[in-house]
Amino acid sequence: MTGAAFSPAGDENCAVYLPYTRKTQFFETDAMGIIHHSNYIRWFEEGRVEFMQRMGFDYARAHDLGIDLAVTGIECQYRAMTRFGETVIVWTRIKEFSPARMTVGYRVTDSVTNELRALGESGHCYISAKTGRPVSLKKALPELYALFLSKKAEMDARQ
Amino acid sequence: MTGAAFSPAGDENCAVYLPYTRKTQFFETDAMGIIHHSNYIRWFEEGRVEFMQRMGFDYARAHDLGIDLAVTGIECQYRAMTRFGETVIVWTRIKEFSPARMTVGYRVTDSVTNELRALGESGHCYISAKTGRPVSLKKALPELYALFLSKKAEMDARQ
Amino acid sequence: MTGAAFSPAGDENCAVYLPYTRKTQFFETDAMGIIHHSNYIRWFEEGRVEFMQRMGFDYARAHDLGIDLAVTGIECQYRAMTRFGETVIVWTRIKEFSPARMTVGYRVTDSVTNELRALGESGHCYISAKTGRPVSLKKALPELYALFLSKKAEMDARQ
Amino acid sequence: MTGAAFSPAGDENCAVYLPYTRKTQFFETDAMGIIHHSNYIRWFEEGRVEFMQRMGFDYARAHDLGIDLAVTGIECQYRAMTRFGETVIVWTRIKEFSPARMTVGYRVTDSVTNELRALGESGHCYISAKTGRPVSLKKALPELYALFLSKKAEMDARQ
Structure with missing residues (x-):
């Protein structure tokens, strides 16, 4: 429950993550x-x-x-509590990527103090809405496949 | 996304879990x-x-x-999709237990087909509402501590 | 925020409602x-x-x-607060019913004290998943239409 | 389920509402x-x-x-469906205001087409966290009371 500061100099290079800012809500x-x-x-x-x-x-x-990113696994480690009224930044990166699977990594930090609130990971496969079965993204949506690939390369290069 | 049958003879002994039956809802x-x-x-x-x-x-x-079970970590592996109208059984067990921490394990199965839908784990510490800080459950709520301990022993013995 | 007891002798006859018992959850x-x-x-x-x-x-x-009950309106009056650990009863009745529309009424009471927690109403039309447009339930699903009609008559007769 | 365009020239003057832009989410x-x-x-x-x-x-x-805006009533009329990927604007205004109660009005429109998606209302009283009972906002939080009053007057004047 103790938070560690999240910074470019920390254990993970924040440049490899895309930040998304988000207010917390009372109903949460x-x-x-x-x-x-x-x-x-x-x-x-x-x-x-x-x-x-x-x-x-x-x-x-x-x-x-007709293609959805089905979730095959979720993991979250909570490092510090978040309260209503605070704004968090969700930092997202592609950790692993193949035609059949993808692993996405996350870090949640407080937008003011930079305190690390949580870190996590989600695993995905690609599902055809038509058949309800996993497909190769490379075959099903080549444009999206190529975009993920180049975006991952671009962000990894910042490491 | 393929489901494996969940049975007492399976890779995990279902007798060590407590079943909780639950209908799925449309808003889910x-x-x-x-x-x-x-x-x-x-x-x-x-x-x-x-x-x-x-x-x-x-x-x-x-x-x-004044004592809450704060969540320090969550993990879930999704094995098969669940649809509205189905009823699931959430099987719960205490995997690890100490005065400071607890790990709880889960298996979600379909109530009709026994298909395994998901398995997961949650990590916990005990938080005092007064101070907002982790406490020893043994000291803070000895009655609850003793109950968890004996319940865990009782269920583990069924293995 | 003050609750009034809900009883057959109250302002509404509970016999015209169908009770559904439900535990409150911490995440709520x-x-x-x-x-x-x-x-x-x-x-x-x-x-x-x-x-x-x-x-x-x-x-x-x-x-x-392929037929969904789309919600066209919702109304809820909150009479008393509900707390985690309490079990509520959701009493449901059909207030108005036609081939094109339906109004459903609700009363939420505490399962132990009978205290009225909330009362509400939802308006519905029937949507075809195929066209995304409202349909006549009488034509689209005559069996369901007949069931609603007879169930409403049966429950209204208890008044 | 049919949407009507929302514009300053419509049945309600949008200048009396405060707009809040919000993306829809897949989990919704x-x-x-x-x-x-x-x-x-x-x-x-x-x-x-x-x-x-x-x-x-x-x-x-x-x-x-220590002061919360408890919800005493909710009403929503759904005029058109909203889909994932769309961005909505929630237009909010104070309709009625007194030391003991407040009614807030809402209109939800599509950010691109201006189509009216829903309109609603919420009723509130002010609750003391200490006693759990309704209080006069004028006495409990005079600064907030004065702000609501002047904001309401300022927005009403735009009518």
Whole structure:
């Protein structure tokens, strides 16, 4: 429950992450007076969605084209509590990427103090809405596949 | 995304878990037509709450006495999709337990087919509502500490 | 914020409602230490879903057959706060019903004290998943239409 | 389910509302492929919170000072469906205001087409965290009371 400062000089290079700023909401609090832990999982999704939007291929567009990023795994370590009224930054990066799978990494920090609130990871495969089965993104949506690949390379190069 | 049958003869002995049956709800679905992955994290909490109730010490009672089970980490692996109209069983067990920390394990199965939908884990410490800081459960709520200890021993013995 | 007892002798005959019992959950609380008001809207949906299930036609079945009950309006008056650990009863009834529209009424009471916590209403039309447009339930799903009609008559007769 | 354009020349003067722009999220969708109706109730809260922030008195500050805006009633009429990928504007105004009560009005429009998606209202009283009972805002937080009063007058004058 103790937070460690998040900085470019820290254990992870923040330049490899894309920041997404987000106010906390009252309906996200719980009776402990803090943001309920389940909301971070939703913030991760907001981070992914923002990542794709800035990359130039909206998640909504992929969904409308019949391809969804199904979640195969979620992990979150909570380092410090977040309270209503605070604004967080969700830092998102692609950790691993292949035609069949993707791993996305997240760091949540306080926008004012830079305190690390949580870090996490989500695993994904690509699902065809038509068949409900996993597909190769390279074959199903080559444009999106190429974008992810080049975006990952570009961000990794900053390391 | 392929599900494996969950049975006493499987890789984990279901006798060490406490079952909690729960209908899925329409508001838990997403545009993929399945239950959104973030809800499983909430089902885990429902499983913990049910576990404590059957153990004889409601989570609400601990909360009213000023002690909360803060979440320090969450992990979930999704094995098969769950759809609206299905009923799931959340199987809950205490994996690790000490005066300062607790790890709870979960398996989510379909109530009809026994298909394994997800498995996960949550890490906890005990927080005093008064100070907002972690406390020893053994000192803060000795009755609850003793109950967790004996319940864990009782369920582990079934292995 | 003051609650009035809910009883058959009260201003509304409880025999015209179908009861659905439901534990409150910790993730439904907010920083005021009570159940967040938005959850009652979801409880209303749970009540509708339960109503249809007991009537013999699951909402999930209607959804799978391509007909959804779109919500055209929601109203909720909060009479008393609900706390984590309490169990509520959602009482559901059909107030108005036609081939094109339906109004469902709700009362939420505490399962122990019978205190009235909230009362509300939801308006619905029937949407075809295929066209995304409103349809006549009488034409689209005559079996469900007939069931609603007879269930409403049966419950109204208890008044 | 048909939407009407929202404009200053419409049935309501948009100058009396404060706009708050907000992207829809994937986790807010349901199996109908649209934003689940319960989320609008949460968007209304986001609108209120934004309103207070721009007014110069954060809701979080009121909460920390022991005063919450309890919700006594909610009403929402859904005029057109909202889909993932769309951005909405929540227009918020104070409709009625007294030391004991407040009514807030909302209009939700699409940020691109201006189509009216929903309109609603929430009723509030002021609750002391200490006693859990309604209080006079004029006495409990005179600074906030004065701000609401002058903000309402300022916005009403634009009519």
